[in-house]
Amino acid sequence: DGGITQSPKYLFRKEGQNVTLSCEQNLNHDAMYWYRQDPGQGLRLIYYSQIVNDFQKGDIAEGYSVSREKKESFPLTVTSAQKNPTAFYLCASSPPLAGSAYNEQFFGPGTRLTVL
Amino acid sequence: DQQVKQNSPSLSVQEGRISILNCDYTNSMFDYFLWYKKYPAEGPTFLISISSIKDKNEDGRFTVFLNKSAKHLSLHIVPSQPGDSAVYFCAAEGGRGSTLGRLYFGRGTQLTVWP
Numbered sequence: 727d728g729g730i731t732q733s734p735k736y737l738f739r740k741e742g743q744n745v746t747l748s749c750e751q752n753l754n755h756d757a758m759y760w761y762r763q764d765p766g767q768g769l770r771l772i773y774y775s776q777i778v779n780d781f782q783k784g785d786i787a788e789g790y791s792v793s794r795e796k797k798e799s800f801p802l803t804v805t806s807a808q809k810n811p812t813a814f815y816l817c818a819s820s821p822p823l824a825g826s827a828y829n830e831q832f833f834g835p836g837t838r839l840t841v842l
Numbered sequence: 843d844q845q846v847k848q849n850s851p852s853l854s855v856q857e858g859r860i861s862i863l864n865c866d867y868t869n870s871m872f873d874y875f876l877w878y879k880k881y882p883a884e885g886p887t888f889l890i891s892i893s894s895i896k897d898k899n900e901d902g903r904f905t906v907f908l909n910k911s912a913k914h915l916s917l918h919i920v921p922s923q924p925g926d927s928a929v930y931f932c933a934a935e936g937g938r939g940s941t942l943g944r945l946y947f948g949r950g951t952q953l954t955v956w957p
Binding site: 730732759761766767768769770771774784814816818829830831832833834835836838 | 878891935945947
């Protein structure tokens with residue numbers, strides 16, 4: 727089955743530790759995205775990548791880092807510099823813009839990160 | 843600054859009645875609009891979309907209306923069912939150029955459909 731997987735579903739970390747959230751897709755999509763969701767805040771864009779080995783900061787990139795070494799994978803590292811990391815993190819992907827009339831994004835199931 | 847706004851954080855509707863969820867946007871460059879539905883602890887799923895060249899798109903019980911002059915869109919669900927209870931996000935896409943195809947999301951509206 728084609729889709730987006732995020733692991734783990736729930737993640738706990740101690741304050742001051744870095745943690746990496748996994749995102750894998752087998753949809754052959756070029757673009758991938760990371761969002762965080764907080765109560766009442768909607769979905770806020772952290773980083774996005776439209777092609778392998780290239781990525782751009784979103785609206786709230788401070789305290790986060792990403793890599794895009796493979797088309798299928800877009801891991802997100804939450805660093806100790808992120809002041810309020812407890813949130814629900816969502817990964818998404820979308821097909822090439824040239825091949826579609828619009829940019830529908832497909833989302834993974836999310837990872838709930840809790841900092842203790 | 844929010845470019846896509848959903849000013850009603852919650853909406854409660856009786857089963858069988860119509861649900862109307864509203865969304866406003868500020869950027870006239872947006873040319874595609876989408877609605878996503880989200881259950882707790884799950885990722886959003888695509889529901890319905892509309893291009894700026896249209897003013898209405900219908901898919902079963904779901905209809906989206908777009909008023910470009912007012913920069914306003916709405917999602918109508920008729921008839922509403924208890925399984926429709928979820929958070930609904932409005933999103934806009936700016937097409938080519940400065941926004942590079944990214945989506946801008948509203949803060950969501952929690953719809954509750956009661957029996």
